[in-house]
Amino acid sequence: MRNLFPKWATPLLMTALVAFSLSAAAADPIKIGLSGPFTGGSSPMGISMRDGVRLAADEINKAGGVLGRPIQLIERDDEAKNERGVQIAQELVNKEKVVADLGFINTGVSLASQRFYQEAKIPVLNNVSTGSAVTKQFLPPEFADNYIFRTSANDTIQSAMIVEEAIVKRKFTKVAILADSTNYGQLGREDLEKALASRGVTAVAVEKFNIKDTDMTSQLLKAKEAGAQIILTYAIGPELAQIANGMAKLGWKVPMVGSWTLSMGNFIDNAGANSEGARMPQTFIQEPNTPKRKAFIDAYLKAYNPANGRIPSPVSAAQGYDSVYLLAAAINQAGSTDGAKIRAALENLNKKVDGVVTSYDHPYTHDNHEAIAPNVPVIGEVKGGHVVYAYDEDKKNPVHIK
Amino acid sequence: METFLQQLVNGLTLGSIYALVALGYTMVYGILELINFAHGEVVMVGALVALSVIGALSHLGLPGPVVLLLGLTVAAPVCMALGFVIERVAYRPLRRAPKLAPLITAIGLSISLQQIAALIWGRNYISFPAVLSIDSYNLGGVIITSLQLTIMGLAALIMAGLLMLVQKTSLGRAMRATAQNPAVAQLMGVNTDQIISFTFVIGSALAAVAGVMVAAYYSVGNYTMGFMLGLKAFTAAVLGGIGHLKGAMLGGLLLGVVEALAAGYMGDFTGGVFGSNYKDVFAFLVLIAVLVFHPNGLLGSRAREKV
Numbered sequence: 001m002r003n004l005f006p007k008w009a010t011p012l013l014m015t016a017l018v019a020f021s022l023s024a025a026a027a028d029p030i031k032i033g034l035s036g037p038f039t040g041g042s043s044p045m046g047i048s049m050r051d052g053v054r055l056a057a058d059e060i061n062k063a064g065g066v067l068g069r070p071i072q073l074i075e076r077d078d079e080a081k082n083e084r085g086v087q088i089a090q091e092l093v094n095k096e097k098v099v100a101d102l103g104f105i106n107t108g109v110s111l112a113s114q115r116f117y118q119e120a121k122i123p124v125l126n127n128v129s130t131g132s133a134v135t136k137q138f139l140p141p142e143f144a145d146n147y148i149f150r151t152s153a154n155d156t157i158q159s160a161m162i163v164e165e166a167i168v169k170r171k172f173t174k175v176a177i178l179a180d181s182t183n184y185g186q187l188g189r190e191d192l193e194k195a196l197a198s199r200g201v202t203a204v205a206v207e208k209f210n211i212k213d214t215d216m217t218s219q220l221l222k223a224k225e226a227g228a229q230i231i232l233t234y235a236i237g238p239e240l241a242q243i244a245n246g247m248a249k250l251g252w253k254v255p256m257v258g259s260w261t262l263s264m265g266n267f268i269d270n271a272g273a274n275s276e277g278a279r280m281p282q283t284f285i286q287e288p289n290t291p292k293r294k295a296f297i298d299a300y301l302k303a304y305n306p307a308n309g310r311i312p313s314p315v316s317a318a319q320g321y322d323s324v325y326l327l328a329a330a331i332n333q334a335g336s337t338d339g340a341k342i343r344a345a346l347e348n349l350n351k352k353v354d355g356v357v358t359s360y361d362h363p364y365t366h367d368n369h370e371a372i373a374p375n376v377p378v379i380g381e382v383k384g385g386h387v388v389y390a391y392d393e394d395k396k397n398p399v400h401i402k
Numbered sequence: 403m404e405t406f407l408q409q410l411v412n413g414l415t416l417g418s419i420y421a422l423v424a425l426g427y428t429m430v431y432g433i434l435e436l437i438n439f440a441h442g443e444v445v446m447v448g449a450l451v452a453l454s455v456i457g458a459l460s461h462l463g464l465p466g467p468v469v470l471l472l473g474l475t476v477a478a479p480v481c482m483a484l485g486f487v488i489e490r491v492a493y494r495p496l497r498r499a500p501k502l503a504p505l506i507t508a509i510g511l512s513i514s515l516q517q518i519a520a521l522i523w524g525r526n527y528i529s530f531p532a533v534l535s536i537d538s539y540n541l542g543g544v545i546i547t548s549l550q551l552t553i554m555g556l557a558a559l560i561m562a563g564l565l566m567l568v569q570k571t572s573l574g575r576a577m578r579a580t581a582q583n584p585a586v587a588q589l590m591g592v593n594t595d596q597i598i599s600f601t602f603v604i605g606s607a608l609a610a611v612a613g614v615m616v617a618a619y620y621s622v623g624n625y626t627m628g629f630m631l632g633l634k635a636f637t638a639a640v641l642g643g644i645g646h647l648k649g650a651m652l653g654g655l656l657l658g659v660v661e662a663l664a665a666g667y668m669g670d671f672t673g674g675v676f677g678s679n680y681k682d683v684f685a686f687l688v689l690i691a692v693l694v695f696h697p698n699g700l701l702g703s704r705a706r707e708k709v
Contacts, residue, residue: 041527181679210679212630213679215665218681222405224405225405241621249550251538266526270527271621272532272621
C-alpha cells in the first residue's frame with residue numbers, strides 16, 4: 001500500500017502537535033464556579049448575576065485573561081434548593097477543581113454549601129445572598145482563615161436602612177412585618193425586629209407565609225386589623241407580588257418598604273400597578289449616572305436584550321460583574337491560582353478596583369469580608385415598572401465609597 | 403368582626419375554586435373508583451393556556467371580560483381534549499389491572515404533565531396582563547371585588563348546571579348507572595366507555611374554568627401551580643365524601659373557609675408558635691381528622707349513591 005503522506009509530513013505533524021499541546025498548556029483556562037438559581041422564583045436574580053459575571057469574564061478574556069490564562073466559567077443551576085447547592089459544591093470542588101466560586105443567591109443555599117469550599121480552601125464570593133450569617137459561618141478561632149466573602153449588602157445593613165426609611169424619614173409608628181418562612185425571610189425578620197427595637201418600635205403584626213403561597217389576604221387582614229400604617233417585607237418576587245396584589249383585593253393601600261428583592265422583575269411584573277411606590281435598599285440602580293455604569297448597562301442590554309430594556313435584577317447583575325473584577329485583581333496580585341494565596345490577596349487588595357456598584361478600595365480585610373458598608377446602598381423606588389432613585393440627591397451623587 | 407367576615411369572603415372565593423376542581427376528582431372516583439392525581443395538572447394547563455391567549459390578546463385593546471372569556475374558550479377545549487387523552491392513554495388500558503397500577507400511572511402522569519408544561523411555558527412565573535379593571539364594593543367594612551363575585555357566581559352556576567345534568571338528563575342517568583354497576587349498565591345498553599370518556603371531559607372542562615379563575619384571581623401562573631391546588635381539591639373531595647357531587651361542593655367551600663380562618667387566627671390561638679404559614683398543614687390536618695372520625699366524609703354514607 002502506498003503511504004498517504006510524503007516523508008517530510010511526519011516530523012512536521014509531530015512538531016505541530018507538540019506546539020499545539022504546549023500552547024494549550026500555556027493557555028490552560030482558570031476554572032471559576034458560577035452557581036445560582038437559573039430557574040424558578042429566584043431566577044431573575046440568578047440569571048442577572050450569571051449574565052453580569054459572563055459579561056465581565058468576556059471582557060477580561062478579550063483583554064488577555066488573568067495571568068495570561070482565560071477565565072472559564074463552570075455554570076450550575078442550584079434551583080434555589082439547599083440540597084442542589086450541596087451537590088454542586090461537591091462537584092465543583094472535587095471534580096471540576098475550580099479556583100474560586102462566584103455565586104449563591106439564596107441565603108439558605110449559601111449556608112448549606114459553603115463549608116465544602118471552606119474545607120477545600122477555595123474562596124467564595126457571595127454575589128447576592130444577604131443573610132447576616134453568611135460571612136460569619138467560619139470565623140476564628142475555630143477557623144484560622146475565612147474563605148467566604150460577599151459583594152452584596154447584608155441584611156443588617158438593609159434592615160437598618162428599611163427601618164430608617166419607614167420610621168425616621170417617613171415617620172410611621174405602626175409597622176407590620178411580612179416575611180416568608182425561608183432562612184432568608186426569617187433571618188431578615190429577626191434583623192428587622194432588632195433594627196426596629198433600636199428605634200424603640202415594636203411591630204404591631206408579624207406574619208409569615210410560604211414560598212409558592214398565592215393567597216396573602218389573611219396575613220394582610222391581620223396587619224390591617226392591627227392598624228399598620230406601613231408594611232415591611234422580607235421575601236422574594238412572586239410572593240411579594242401577592243402581597244401587593246392582596247392589598248388591592250382588600251381595597252387597602254399602605255406603603256411597602258422591604259429588602260432589596262422588591263426590585264425583582266417578577267415582583268414588578270406580577271404586581272403591575274400595585275408595585276408602584278414600593279421602596280427598597282439598592283446597591284445599584286439601572287441609571288447611567290457614571291460613565292462606568294453607562295458602559296455596563298449598554299453592554300448588558302446589547303448582550304442579553306432583556307424585555308422592556310430592564311435588567312431582571314440590576315443589583316444582582318452589577319454585583320456579579322464587579323465580583324469577577326475583584327477576583328481577577330486578587331488572582332493577578334497573588335500571581336497564582338492557589339486558594340489560600342487568592343484569599344490573602346482579596347484581604348489585602350493593593351490596587352483600587354473600579355466597579356459598577358462602587359470603587360473598591362481595600363474592600364476586604366482578614367476580619368471583614370463585606371465589600372459593602374452601610375453608606376454604599378441607596379433607597380430605590382418602583383416607578384412606572386422600573387426601579388429609580390427614591391431620593392434625587394442619591395442620583396446626583398452616585399458613587400458612595402466604603 | 404369585620405376581619406372575620408372578610409376572611410370568610412376570601413375563604414368562600416378560594417373554596418369555590420376548590421369545589422370546581424374537587425368535582426373533577428369526585429366524578430372520576432364515582433365512576434371508576436380511581437383517584438386521578440393528574441387532575442391538578444389539567445387545571446394548570448387550563449390556566450397557562452388561558453394566560454398565553456390573554457397575553458397575546460392584551461395589546462388589542464378589547465374589554466377585559468371579553469379577553470378573559472376568549473382565554474377560557476381556548477383553554478376549555480384544550481383541557482377537555484387533554485382529559486379525553488389522559489383517560490384513553492393512561493387509564494383505559496389499565497382498567498382491569500390491579501388498583502395500584504392506575505394510581506401509580508396517575509402520579510407519573512402528573513409529573514410528566516408538569517415537565518411538559520415546563521418545556522412549553524418555561525419554569526418562570528407568567529404574569530396575568532392587566533386587562534381587568536377590578537371594582538371593589540364596601541359592604542359594611544367588608545371589601546368584595548367584582549372578580550370575587552364573578553368567581554363565586556360562576557362556580558355556583560356551573561355546579562347547579564352539573565347537578566341538573568347528572569340528575570335530570572338521560573346522559574346523567576347513564577352516568578349514574580355506570581357508577582352503580584358498569585356491567586349491568588352495559589347490559590342495559592349504556593356505552594360505558596363513552597360515559598367514562600364523557601366524565602373525564604366534563605371534569606376537565608371544570609378544571610379549565612378553575613384554572614382561568616386561579617390565574618385571574620392571583621394574577622400569576624406557573625407549571626407547578628396545579629400540584630398543591632390538586633392536593634387541596636382532593637382533600638376537599640374526601641372531606642365532603644368522595645364520589646359524592648354535593649359533597650365535593652360542600653367540601654371545597656368548607657376547606658377554603660377553614661384555610662382562610664386558620665391562616666388568620668392560628669397565630670393568636672397558638673400564641674405565635676404556629677404562624678399563618680402553617681395554613682396548608684391545617685388543611686391536611688382536617689383531611690386526617692375526617693379520615694379518622696368519619697371515613698366516608700361529611701355527606702358520604704356507606705351505601706351511597708355515587709356520582
